[in-house]
Amino acid sequence: MDLIKEHKLKKNILHWYPNQKNKKILQIGYVEDEIIEELCNKFNKVVIIVNNEEQKKKVKSELNAENLEIITDFEELNNRKFDYISLIGTMENYEMNPQVKAHKKLQIILDLIENYIEEESKILLVIDNQYGMKFWTTLQAQKNILCNQNFALSKRAIEKILKQKGYENYKYYYVLPDYKAPNVIFTDKYLPNFESIHRDFLYGEEEYVNFNEVDAYIEILKEDPNEFTFFANSYFIEISKRELEKNDIKFVSFTNLRKKQYKIQTIIYNENVEKTNLIEDSKDHIENMKKYIDIMKNQNIKTVDKYENGKIISKFIENGKSYDKFLIELLEKEKNNEFFEHINNFKQDLLTKLEKVEYSTIKENNIFTKNNLEYNYEQQPLTFIKYGLWDLIFQNAFYIDNELYFYDQEWFDENVPIEFIIYRAIAYFPTAHAFIKTEDLYKTLGLEKHLELFQELDIRIQKNIRDEEMWNIHNSTKTGQTLLNLYHNKINELENYKPILQNTEEEVEKLTKEKAELERRISDLLKEREIISNSTSWKITKPMRWINGKLKR
Numbered sequence: 001m002d003l004i005k006e007h008k009l010k011k012n013i014l015h016w017y018p019n020q021k022n023k024k025i026l027q028i029g030y031v032e033d034e035i036i037e038e039l040c041n042k043f044n045k046v047v048i049i050v051n052n053e054e055q056k057k058k059v060k061s062e063l064n065a066e067n068l069e070i071i072t073d074f075e076e077l078n079n080r081k082f083d084y085i086s087l088i089g090t091m092e093n094y095e096m097n098p099q100v101k102a103h104k105k106l107q108i109i110l111d112l113i114e115n116y117i118e119e120e121s122k123i124l125l126v127i128d129n130q131y132g133m134k135f136w137t138t139l140q141a142q143k144n145i146l147c148n149q150n151f152a153l154s155k156r157a158i159e160k161i162l163k164q165k166g167y168e169n170y171k172y173y174y175v176l177p178d179y180k181a182p183n184v185i186f187t188d189k190y191l192p193n194f195e196s197i198h199r200d201f202l203y204g205e206e207e208y209v210n211f212n213e214v215d216a217y218i219e220i221l222k223e224d225p226n227e228f229t230f231f232a233n234s235y236f237i238e239i240s241k242r243e244l245e246k247n248d249i250k251f252v253s254f255t256n257l258r259k260k261q262y263k264i265q266t267i268i269y270n271e272n273v274e275k276t277n278l279i280e281d282s283k284d285h286i287e288n289m290k291k292y293i294d295i296m297k298n299q300n301i302k303t304v305d306k307y308e309n310g311k312i313i314s315k316f317i318e319n320g321k322s323y324d325k326f327l328i329e330l331l332e333k334e335k336n337n338e339f340f341e342h343i344n345n346f347k348q349d350l351l352t353k354l355e356k357v358e359y360s361t362i363k364e365n366n367i368f369t370k371n372n373l374e375y376n377y378e379q380q381p382l383t384f385i386k387y388g389l390w391d392l393i394f395q396n397a398f399y400i401d402n403e404l405y406f407y408d409q410e411w412f413d414e415n416v417p418i419e420f421i422i423y424r425a426i427a428y429f430p431t432a433h434a435f436i437k438t439e440d441l442y443k444t445l446g447l448e449k450h451l452e453l454f455q456e457l458d459i460r461i462q463k464n465i466r467d468e469e470m471w472n473i474h475n476s477t478k479t480g481q482t483l484l485n486l487y488h489n490k491i492n493e494l495e496n497y498k499p500i501l502q503n504t505e506e507e508v509e510k511l512t513k514e515k516a517e518l519e520r521r522i523s524d525l526l527k528e529r530e531i532i533s534n535s536t537s538w539k540i541t542k543p544m545r546w547i548n549g550k551l552k553r
Contacts, residue, residue, distance in 0.1 A: 008279075009256055012182040013088065013126060013175065013236065014038040015278065016252040016267055025084035026077075026116060028109065029094030030055045033062040039086065040065040047071065047082070051095045077116060085113050088126040089179070092151040102130070102153045103161060110165045123167070123239040126179045128152035132233035133216055134178060155229060162239060170239045171247065174232035183256050185236065190250035190268060191225045192217070254278060259467050261285060262410075268316060273407075275312040285410070286312060292409045295387050300353045302405045304398065314407050317398055324394040324429055331435040339436075340444055346404070347422050347445075350392065354385040357415055366415035371460040373453075380450060388416025390461075393425040413461075423447050423454045 011034040024045040027036070031048075036059065039046045047069045050056050056070050071077070087109065096105055113123070128135075130152040153161075155172070162170060174186040186192055220227050238244055248270035255263050255278070262285050263278040277283045290307035297303070304314045330339040359366075359377050367388060368375040391411045398405045426432070426441050433441070442448045 008034045009181040009183075009254075010034050011038045012254050012256075012265075012278075013179045014042065015254075016185065016249070016265060017042065017124075018247070018249075020044075020084065023083035024081075025086050026082040026113070027086040027088065027090075028113070029087075029090040030059070031089050031093065033059065035088060036063055036068065037065070040068050043067070043084065045069070047077070047080075049074065049077075051093075074112065079115055081118050081121070082116050083118070083121055085117060085121065085123045086126075087123060090125075091127050091153075098150070101149055102151055103157055105150075106153065106158070106161050107165070110161070110167075120240065120242045122244070123237075125158070125237040125239055126175075126234065127158070127237075128178065128234050129232055130154045130157070131230060132178070133231045134233045136216070155235065158235070158237070167239050167241055169242065169244050170237050171244055172229070173236040173238075173249075173252075174229060175234040175236055177233055179234035179236065181256070182234075182252075183254055185252040186228070186232070187250050188229070189270075191228055193221055193225055257466050257470050259465065262465055264410075271316055273314040273316050276310065283310075286310060288412070289410055292389060292412050295389065295412070296406060296409065299355065299387060301350075301389075301392075302403060303409070304405050304407045305409070317400075321399050322395060323397040323399045323404060324431065326399045327394060327429075328431050328435075331432060336436065343422070343425075343445060346394075346425070347418065349404070350421065351383065351385075351418055354387055354389075354418070357384050357386045359384055362415040367413045367417075367420070367457065367461075370413060371457060371464075373457055373460060375453065380453065382417035382419050382450070384415050385418050385421075386414060388413045388421070390416050390421050390424060392421055393428050395428065411461075411465075419447060419450055420454050420457065423450065424458065427454075427458070 010032050014035060015038060019042050021042070021044055023043050025039060025043045025047070027039060027046065027048040030050045036046070036048060039048075040063070045067050046065070048059065049071050050059065052072060056072055059068075059070050090109060091102060091105060094109070096108065100108070110123075117123075128151060130149065131154050132152070135152075159170075162168075172188060174191075175182050176184050176186075184192075217228065217231070220231060238247070249267055250270065251266075251268040253266045255265075260279060260281045263282045264285060265276050265278045267274050267276075275286065275289070277286050289305075289312050293303060293305050293307055293312075304317065306313055327339055327342060330336075330342070359382075362384060363369075363377065366375075366384060367390075389409050389412055391409055392406060396406055396408045398407070422445060423442070426445065426447070439448065442451060447454070
């Protein structure tokens with residue numbers, strides 16, 4: 001089963017793009033039905049030109065949109081003009097002479113569409129990067145890098161072709177893991193750094209990696225964040241001969257690992273951050289987030305989030321300091337006591353604001369019973385709070401004027417121990433573990449005796465949220481190695497093969513000598529045969545040899 005198709009991840013490449021309800025678009029080349037459906041949702045008229053009648057029948061059987069037209073030949077367009085030309089997967093899917101390389105193919109396509117665009121028309125080019133990290137990490141990396149020359153291009157090559165064709169205006173979006181299963185989309189105004197690159201890399205089950213992409217990206221980003229654009233796996237490029245309309249989208253992310261009822265889309269604009277449901281099934285999740293915002297306000301917990309028109313909207317605080325970074329600065333300055341003082345104040349502040357409940361009143365209805373987990377209050381007394389916003393972690397808070405402002409609160413359970421919230425704040429704060437031993441962190445905060453219980457609880461609530469099939473793929477792609485490990489492993493492999501190679505070389509040398517001897521003997525026999533065939537006795541006895549041959553038959 002193709003899980004990428006099953007979970008409709010391919011439509012993510014368009015889902016975030018602003019609606020163009022009064023515009024017409026021409027898609028060149030066959031694409032999956034979910035992408036065509038997304039085009040039909042966003043544009044007034046969609047025309048798709050496919051390679052043959054078979055593809056045409058396939059699209060018709062899968063979709064029945066009134067604003068969709070399917071053709072198999074450019075002549076059917078009759079010089080109609082379009083506001084947009086969509087080249088999503090065109091380089092890979094639109095059939096041309098297989099000998100035509102990617103750079104020539106793009107030139108041909110840009111020439112083809114000249115008859116169907118106005119001066120202000122836009123082109124949406126979605127293409128794999130010839131030097132994308134995914135082409136280095138797969139086991140057949142060398143083969144991939146050679147093969148992808150037929151459909152993938154580097155950023156520099158694309159820009160060179162665009163300028164040759166008179167397209168001076170374009171905006172890049174950098175797609176990971178790639179355009180076929182987008183999980184995050186960066187822009188030049190919002191590039192990843194080595195702390196934020198930990199995203200979900202989801203490929204099909206047939207993909208195998210020989211080192212972890214994230215590890216490789218981290219090493220690149222440490223050197224220079226701008227180098228990321230050279231290694232991004234896929235590009236989504238808005239192109240026009242005229243100046244592009246202002247589009248202040250800086251970053252997009254999707255929660256691909258979750259069950260369908262929790263899937264959301266996050267877009268960061270210049271001024272705001274917006275969260276919306278990714279599919280119809282996750283509308284209730286956004287509505288629940290609104291309830292959690294109301295709970296925070298009622299409990300006097302400051303938040304930068306608000307609910308408006310079916311969206312969760314936050315002000316984008318570009319220069320604001322996240323609380324986790326503030327705490328790390330304390331550790332970097334070796335102010336460990338102040339670090340723990342802040343965390344204790346964090347705990348006390350939540351205890352003061354959040355309504356506490358007696359365990360005796362909720363022992364049959366708490367986060368442990370909900371997750372079928374045994375808990376003994378007498379052995380492990382904990383402080384329960386009624387409104388358990390258990391994702392109040394340091395990364396989800398800004399530290400502004402000595403006060404915390406929370407955001408991104410998607411999760412809630414009634415009757416949750418405050419100690420569990422503190423545990424999660426530490427557990428999901430890996431950078432701190434580089435400065436202080438993990439066990440010391442928990443011990444100083446009095447959490448060490450609850451670790452096993454809290455770890456199991458966290459596992460169970462995460463299982464309730466995530467899609468197990470996608471999670472398994474995600475884990476399989478994260479078991480790879482770093483570039484350095486890969487290099488050393490290859491060196492070790494070569495060392496192990498040295499004795500075998502040495503024996504093989506000796507065998508080859510021996511066989512080469514034997515071959516030379518056989519060739520010499522064959523040459524001598526051929527010379528002897530020529531001498532015999534030219535002799536008088538051979539010619540005289542030829543009729544007799546012919547008669548003997550007939551008799552034997």
